[in-house]
Amino acid sequence: MRAPIPILSGAALMLSIGMGLRQSLGLFLQPLTRDLALAVADFTVAIAIQNVTWGILQPIAGAVATRWGFRPLMLSGAALYTLGLVVLATAQGLLGVVMGAGVLIGAALACTASAIALAVASRAVSAQRRSTVLGLVTAAGSLGSVVAAPLGQILSDSEGWRAGVVSFAVLASLMLPAVWLAGRVDRFTVPARVGDPLAGGTARTAIAAAFRNRSFLIMAGAYFVCGMQLIFIATHLPSYLALCGMDPMLSAEALAVIAGFNVVGSLFFGWAGGRWSKQALLGGMYVARSIVLGFFSYPPTPAGTLIFAGCMGFLWLGVGPLIAGSVAEMFGLRWQAMIQGIAFMSHQVGSFVGALGGGVLFDLLGSYDLAWQLAVGMGLTTGITQLMFAAPPPPQARPPRLDPAISAR
Numbered sequence: 347m348r349a350p351i352p353i354l355s356g357a358a359l360m361l362s363i364g365m366g367l368r369q370s371l372g373l374f375l376q377p378l379t380r381d382l383a384l385a386v387a388d389f390t391v392a393i394a395i396q397n398v399t400w401g402i403l404q405p406i407a408g409a410v411a412t413r414w415g416f417r418p419l420m421l422s423g424a425a426l427y428t429l430g431l432v433v434l435a436t437a438q439g440l441l442g443v444v445m446g447a448g449v450l451i452g453a454a455l456a457c458t459a460s461a462i463a464l465a466v467a468s469r470a471v472s473a474q475r476r477s478t479v480l481g482l483v484t485a486a487g488s489l490g491s492v493v494a495a496p497l498g499q500i501l502s503d504s505e506g507w508r509a510g511v512v513s514f515a516v517l518a519s520l521m522l523p524a525v526w527l528a529g530r531v532d533r534f535t536v537p538a539r540v541g542d543p544l545a546g547g548t549a550r551t552a553i554a555a556a557f558r559n560r561s562f563l564i565m566a567g568a569y570f571v572c573g574m575q576l577i578f579i580a581t582h583l584p585s586y587l588a589l590c591g592m593d594p595m596l597s598a599e600a601l602a603v604i605a606g607f608n609v610v611g612s613l614f615f616g617w618a619g620g621r622w623s624k625q626a627l628l629g630g631m632y633v634a635r636s637i638v639l640g641f642f643s644y645p646p647t648p649a650g651t652l653i654f655a656g657c658m659g660f661l662w663l664g665v666g667p668l669i670a671g672s673v674a675e676m677f678g679l680r681w682q683a684m685i686q687g688i689a690f691m692s693h694q695v696g697s698f699v700g701a702l703g704g705g706v707l708f709d710l711l712g713s714y715d716l717a718w719q720l721a722v723g724m725g726l727t728t729g730i731t732q733l734m735f736a737a738p739p740p741p742q743a744r745p746p747r748l749d750p751a752i753s754a755r
Contacts (some may be wrong), residue, residue, distance in 0.1 A: 347547040350470035354479065356527030358486035359464040360420065363521050364427060364455060365663075367514050368396075370601055371447060372518065372581045376588050377507040378443070385587065390705030393581050395750050397573070399452025401694025402566040407456040408465065408683030409549050416466055417529025423457025426519035428452050431515035435508050458521060460663070461690050463487060464530045464670035465683035476674065477624075478562050481616010488608035488663055493517070495605070499598035552681035556688055562676055563660015564735045565625055565669065566689040567633060571728040572665055573696030574703075575635055575721050579604075582597070582704045586714055590646050590690040607659030615664030624668040624675075629732030631668075635661045636725030642718035650668035 369584060396589030411419045411518035415709050436445045456462075468476055502510035583752050618627055638661065641654040673686045704717045719755045 353470045353531050354467055354483055354526045356524045356529075357463040357466045358483045359524035360458050361460060361483065361519050362490040362495075363517055363524070364423075364458045364490070364492040364495040365460070366485055366492070366661065367427070367431070368455060368459075369490075369580045369605070370495040370514070370598075371407070371411065372584045373502060373597060373601070374507045374510060375493065375581070375585050377502060377595075380508075381507065382439060383441070383525050384440060384443070385705075385709060387702070387705040387709045389443065389447075390581060390701045391440075392444045392446075394443055395448035395451035396455070396695035397471065397577060397694045397701060400455045401448055401691040401697070403453055403456035403613030404461050404496070404687035404690045404694070405684050405688070408461060408681075408685070408687040410683060411462065411465070412549075412625070415529070416462065416502065416530040417525065417532055419457050420529060421522065422520070423454045423462075425454075425527050427454035427458065428515050429523060429575065430454060431511055431518055435511040435515060435614035441669065444462060445478045445481070450547035456687075458525065460484070460487070460666045460670075461683060461686045463528070464666055465679075465686065466528050467673055468670060468679055468682060469531050471675050473674075477620035477667055477671045480670050481613050481619070481664075482499050482601065484616065484666040485609040485612035487604050487611060487666075490517075492605045495598040495601040495655055499595060503594065523714045532544050536550065545745060549634075549681065549684060552677065552685060553679060553688065556685045559676060560624065562673075562689070564686075564732060565628065565672060566692045568728045568732045569665075569669065569693040570627065570638035570696035570699075571632065571691050571721075572725045573693035574700035575579035575639065575643070575725055576700070577697040578700035578704045578717065578721055581701045581716060582717070585708075586642070587646055592646060592648070594596050595650055596651055600651050603652050603655035604662055604688030607656045608662040608664075608671050611662060611664040612667065614660075616667040619668050623736050623738055625736035626733055628672075629664060629729045629734075629736055631661050632725050632732060634729075636722045639718055639725065642714060693749050 350456075358469070364377070371393065373428060376387065379389050406418055430446045433442055433450060434446030437446055463483060464480055469481055471479045494514065497513050498510040503511050504686060547724065583600060587597050587600070588594060615627060615631070635658065638657045641650070644650070670682070670686060673689065676681050677685050700721070704714065707717045708714055
């Protein structure tokens with residue numbers, strides 16, 4: 347096996363910066379909306395558009411990577427990310443916020459985020475090591491918030507929210523050398539599984555196979571609620587804590603704790619996915635998340651907020667290696683990025699609902715009570731359904747046993 351370390355390192359750094367910045371944008375909700383005289387729902391419109399743009403373009407990005415290679419796609423995404431943050435930093439109204447934080451960053455994430463990063467990592471290692479490696483890349487990719495959230499909050503408090511966004515743009519530019527390294531995966535040939543019907547197929551046949559697979563459809567449907575829950579927390583937790591009179595720095599600390607515990611969770615679920623049913627693990631994760639969301643039913647305290655952040659962080663992006671590994675098991679590697687993108691489109695529709703719906707319900711009712719209650723109820727229903735229809739893990743491949751008479755020759 348050719349040394350995959352530079353490829354995996356580049357993919358992890360790309361994912362770390364991209365997701366760290368995206369998950370920390372909620373820090374600017376209150377100061378940005380006050381400065382530009384916007385409503386909370388206006389900011390969440392931009393985040394919702396970001397998620398829809400990301401979701402719609404993700405399968406297309408996966409198909410482009412299969413046809414023309416990962417490196418040109420990821421370089422384009424890194425450049426778009428930096429541009430989007432520059433547009434956001436110079437925004438004078440809703441249009442600039444929607445174009446920067448919404449359209450441009452959404453398109454950039456389709457080219458650089460988890461679906462692409464994990465497809466790159468899947469190609470760089472053997473099937474036996476894949477689940478663990480996907481967990482490692484996801485874990486390393488979650489560290490961006492540890493840097494981005496405190497940096498953005500400190501600069502926003504001292505120099506204004508625009509300075510915080512500019513610091514994010516500088517961090518985004520560091521994705522360019524990372525994606526150049528990760529793009530070395532284009533030199534690898536994709537191993538075809540014996541009897542794989544998609545090995546020589548087209549994008550159309552791969553899409554048709556995905557929509558005929560019941561396990562995939564249930565997993566993609568559950569991914570909708572996953573996106574709704576996570577974006578609701580990432581977008582609205584800072585606003586919720588501010589409304590409850592908490593120190594603004596607590597929001598940045600909570601996001602950093604989420605990122606730190608996400609490392610542990612991603613490693614665990616990557617390891618566990620190599621031993622047990624990935625889809626059963628997904629169902630258990632969705633149920634556990636819904637229970638932890640009960641945090642919103644109590645007045646927040648600094649200690650309680652950080653405990654909530656740690657529990658939710660453990661359950662945060664562990665879905666990444668499980669979804670990526672499930673898609674590779676079901677359909678092979680050639681069309682993994684595209685089919686995983688189809689599932690991710692469902693995730694992003696859920697993210698749209700979580701970001702925009704949370705803002706609309708808050709503006710209508712003056713609280714987040716109904717929003718979190720819906721998130722809990724839908725999460726429990728989805729998690730139980732995923733558990734009920736979880737596919738068993740595939741048999742572990744073992745090297746063939748040699749006849750003793752032959753091996754003695």
